[in-house]
Amino acid sequence: MRILIVEDEVRLAQTLSVIISRGLAPCDAVYDGETGLDYAMSGAYDAIVLDIMLPKLDGFSLLRRLRRKDNKTPVLILSARNETVDRVYGLDYGADYYLSKPFDNAELLACLRSILRRQEAQTPEELQFGDLRLLPSVCNLSCGEKTVKLTVKEKSILELMMRNSASSISKDLLLTKVWGFDSDAKESNVEVYISFLRKKIKMLNSRVRIASIRFEGYHLEVLP
Numbered sequence: 328m329r330i331l332i333v334e335d336e337v338r339l340a341q342t343l344s345v346i347i348s349r350g351l352a353p354c355d356a357v358y359d360g361e362t363g364l365d366y367a368m369s370g371a372y373d374a375i376v377l378d379i380m381l382p383k384l385d386g387f388s389l390l391r392r393l394r395r396k397d398n399k400t401p402v403l404i405l406s407a408r409n410e411t412v413d414r415v416y417g418l419d420y421g422a423d424y425y426l427s428k429p430f431d432n433a434e435l436l437a438c439l440r441s442i443l444r445r446q447e448a449q450t451p452e453e454l455q456f457g458d459l460r461l462l463p464s465v466c467n468l469s470c471g472e473k474t475v476k477l478t479v480k481e482k483s484i485l486e487l488m489m490r491n492s493a494s495s496i497s498k499d500l501l502l503t504k505v506w507g508f509d510s511d512a513k514e515s516n517v518e519v520y521i522s523f524l525r526k527k528i529k530m531l532n533s534r535v536r537i538a539s540i541r542f543e544g545y546h547l548e549v550l551p
Contacts (some may be wrong), residue, residue, distance in 0.1 A: 328352040329370040333363030342471060350436045360384025367393055370491060371503045372400055379406040379413065387420055392430055394421035401442035405430065420490050454489040457535040458548040461485055470531035480505055481524050487545050499542035521545060
């Protein structure tokens with residue numbers, strides 16, 4: 328798990344990073360809206376803490392663009408603007424929670440845990456792409472009447488690709504989401520596990536394949 332903080336006050340962003348890293352999960356902090364949108368669209372984050380008054384791109388505009396691109400990452404708005412109209416805008420634009428500054432550390436962490444639990448509850452038990460069905464909870468991959476067991480990393484890689492089937496998944500993103508930021512794993516580790524997955528998909532006689540795109544990564548496609 329990793330949290331993105333988009334906050335233009337550098338000292339506050341650093342304080343938030345310490346609070347959230349110690350109480351919940353590792354963090355990355357960026358200090359303007361345009362950079363925040365780029366980071367948010369990477370798919371590397373499980374939740375976003377977002378200020379409204381940001382340089383280059385304000386928080387409301389960032390949130391609208393994020394949701395228009397069908398990015399469902401949970402967003403907690405953390406802002407000194409606490410008028411009712413601001414809360415209404417934030418929630419209507421797609422925020423999952425609106426917390427005013429100044430804030431209590433324990434409440435901030437509780438709000439983040441809440442929106443993360445809500446996201447997990449909305450996750451479908453079974454994922455499908457083409458003729459493949461994945462049951463993440465038990466690491467089972469099926470095609471027709473055939474089923475194979477995946478390792479946890481194989482399941483995590485395929486799950487990420489199925490949830491983001493409209494776009495390519497880079498090796499860097501796979502390393503971040505599956506192995507973690509602090510891992511010593513290399514791109515060659517990703518290649519090995521992609522090879523394992525391809526073999527298991529082939530064993531199922533599926534029409535789905537994992538395609539490689541030079542300089543972009545991998546994506547799922549269905550053969551005719």
